[in-house]
Amino acid sequence: MVFGFEGWCCREGLVSKLVVALGDVMTSRFSQSAASLDHRGLSSGNEDGGCGTSGPPYSPQNVVLRELRREASEACAPCGPSESGFVSKWRLKKRTKTGCVAIVLCLNISVDPPDVIKTSPCARMECWIDPLSMQPRKAIELIGEALKKQYESWHLKSEQAFMRKLDPTIDEVKKLCIVCRRHAKSERVLFHYNGHGVLKPTTNGEIWVFNKSYTQYIPLQISELDSWLRTPSIYVLDCSAAGLIVNAFVKLNDWCAAHTSESTRDCIILAACEAHQTLPQSAEFPADVFTSCLTTPIKMFLRWFRTRSLLSECLDYSLIDKIPGRPDDRKTPLGELYWILTAVTDTIAWNVLPHDLFQRLFRQDLLVASLFRNFLLAERIMRSANCSPISHPALPLTHQHHMWDAWDMAAEICLSQLPSLVEDSRAEYTPSPFFTEQLTAFEAWLDHGSEHKKPPEQLPVVLQVLHGQNHRFRALVLLARFLDMGPWAVDLALSVGVFPYVLKMLCTPTPELQHILVFVWTKILSLDK
Known part of the structure; x- marks a missing residue:
C-alpha cells in the first residue's frame, strides 16, 4: 500500500x-x-x-x-x-508553496512614458486607488500596500513573505530578488511587475526601471532577473507588450535546456497581453485590470458584468463595493460567489487541460492555483477589450466555455438581491x-x-x-x-x-x-x- x-x-x-x-x-x-x-x-x-x-x-x-x-x-x-x-x-510528486512575494511597481505617477498616448478619459485606478487624487509618493506607497494586502488574502499571511520596491533602480531590484530567494529557500518566489509608468518591453525582452534621479529609463535583462530569482518561480507581468517578455523567457528556457544540466525549469509566467498589444485604456476598467482580475476577481468581474447585466439600471458601483460577507464564509453572498467561481474555473480547467498540467497548475501550489483560476477570468474580461492575456505554460482558450453561462447566472442572482441586502441588514440571502x-x-x-x-x-x-x-x-x-x-x-x-x-x-x-x-x-x- x-x-x-x-x-x-x-x-x-x-x-x-x-x-x-x-x-x-x-x-x-x-x-x-x-x-x-x-x-x-x-x-x-x-x-x-x-x-x-x-x-x-x-x-x-x-x-x-x-x-x-x-x-x-x-x-x-x-x-x-x-x-x-x-x-x-x-x-x-511533491507539494510546493510560494514562500515569498516580490512586488516591483514602476509607476512614476504623474509622468507618462513617451511611447504611450493616453485617451481622455482613460483608465487610472491602480489597486482601486486613484493615484492622481493625492501626492505621487503617498499614492505609490498606498498602492504598494494595497497590492500586498490583496496577495495576503490568497493564503499568504507571514509579514516576512512580502517585499516590495517602488519605482526602483536595477540595484534595488537585484537586492530584492536575492533576499526573496534567500528567504524562500527551495520554495517558489512570486515576482509581480507593474510597468505602467515606464516604456514597453524591448524586442529582446528587457523590462524597464529607473536611474537614481528618475531622469532615465534603464533596461533590465530578463536573463539577469532570472539568475537572481532562480527557480521555482512565478512571474506576473502587468504591462503593455508583456508577450515580449514571455518570448524572452521561452528562449531562455530553451537555451538552458540545450546548454545546461537543467532539463526542466519550474518557471511559470502570467502576462497581461500579447507582444503586439497595449493594455485597455477605457475608463470602464482600472489601469491595472490584469492585476485586479488576479487579486480581486469578484469585485473586478461584478464591475465589468454590471454594464452587461439585465439589472444594470438599478445597480451602481457603490452597491457592488458593499456586497456583504467574507471570501472565506460560504454562507454569505461574497463567500458563495468565491466558492462558485472556484468550482467554475476548476471545472473549465479540468475539462480542457491535460491532467498532468491541471495537477501542476491547479493542485500543487495554493497561490498558483488561485492565480490561474483568476487568470481564466482575466482572459474572459480582457478579451472583451481586445486584449489577450497569455501564460507559460500556454493554456487553451477558455473565454467562451459554456460554464461561464452558469457563472453569469449565479452573479445575476446575487446582484438581484444586492439592493435589499444593503438597505436592510436583517434581509436574508437566498443561496444560488x-x-x-x-x-x-x-x-x-x-x-x-x-x-x-x-x-x-x-x-x-x-x-x-x-x-x-x-x-x-x-x-x-x-x-x-x-x-x-x-x-x-x-x-x-x-x-x-x-x-x-x-x-x-x-x-x-x-x-x-x-x-x-x-x-x-x-x-x-x-x-x-
Whole structure:
C-alpha cells in the first residue's frame, strides 16, 4: 500500500471504525435483494436526498451503493490497477508553496512614458486607488500596500513573505530578488511587475526601471532577473507588450535546456497581453485590470458584468463595493460567489487541460492555483477589450466555455438581491441554485453515462460541494455511484483531487456519512494497491 495510511489510522483510532463500518456496508449489501435497487442503484429509507445533518432519521443499513450494471461485470473486472497503465499519475510528486512575494511597481505617477498616448478619459485606478487624487509618493506607497494586502488574502499571511520596491533602480531590484530567494529557500518566489509608468518591453525582452534621479529609463535583462530569482518561480507581468517578455523567457528556457544540466525549469509566467498589444485604456476598467482580475476577481468581474447585466439600471458601483460577507464564509453572498467561481474555473480547467498540467497548475501550489483560476477570468474580461492575456505554460482558450453561462447566472442572482441586502441588514440571502443544478446534471450523467462516453464535466463541482454542509450527503452518494462504475471512474476522480478530501472526512462524526465514506475509501484502495 503506497498511501502510508495504516499508521495514521492507528494513531487516529480509525482501524476499528473502518472495520465496523465496512462490515455494516457489506452486511447491508448482501441482505438486500436485487429487487430493492431502483434504476439509480441507490435504495434508502430516506428518499428526500437530505444534506447529511438535516431531514428525517437516516438508516445506513438501507443504503446500497452498487450499480446493477457493475454487478454483471464484477466477475471479469480487473483487481487493482490496469496492466495497460491507464491509471493516471494522480498523486503529486511533491507539494510546493510560494514562500515569498516580490512586488516591483514602476509607476512614476504623474509622468507618462513617451511611447504611450493616453485617451481622455482613460483608465487610472491602480489597486482601486486613484493615484492622481493625492501626492505621487503617498499614492505609490498606498498602492504598494494595497497590492500586498490583496496577495495576503490568497493564503499568504507571514509579514516576512512580502517585499516590495517602488519605482526602483536595477540595484534595488537585484537586492530584492536575492533576499526573496534567500528567504524562500527551495520554495517558489512570486515576482509581480507593474510597468505602467515606464516604456514597453524591448524586442529582446528587457523590462524597464529607473536611474537614481528618475531622469532615465534603464533596461533590465530578463536573463539577469532570472539568475537572481532562480527557480521555482512565478512571474506576473502587468504591462503593455508583456508577450515580449514571455518570448524572452521561452528562449531562455530553451537555451538552458540545450546548454545546461537543467532539463526542466519550474518557471511559470502570467502576462497581461500579447507582444503586439497595449493594455485597455477605457475608463470602464482600472489601469491595472490584469492585476485586479488576479487579486480581486469578484469585485473586478461584478464591475465589468454590471454594464452587461439585465439589472444594470438599478445597480451602481457603490452597491457592488458593499456586497456583504467574507471570501472565506460560504454562507454569505461574497463567500458563495468565491466558492462558485472556484468550482467554475476548476471545472473549465479540468475539462480542457491535460491532467498532468491541471495537477501542476491547479493542485500543487495554493497561490498558483488561485492565480490561474483568476487568470481564466482575466482572459474572459480582457478579451472583451481586445486584449489577450497569455501564460507559460500556454493554456487553451477558455473565454467562451459554456460554464461561464452558469457563472453569469449565479452573479445575476446575487446582484438581484444586492439592493435589499444593503438597505436592510436583517434581509436574508437566498443561496444560488448553482450547486444543486450541477449535482442534478451529474446525476443525469450517471443514469446514462459509461466508460466509453465523455467523462462527466461536473466532477470538480462535486469536489467543491464536499467543502460545504448543505449538499455534502448528496454529493457523496453520487460520487460513490460514480466510483462504482469501475477503475476508470476512480482514476478520473483522483485526477480531480478527491483523495485528500475523502481522507480528511473519514474522521467525520456524522454516522450517515461514515458508511458512504468507507465505501469511497475502499474503492480508492482497490485501485491504488
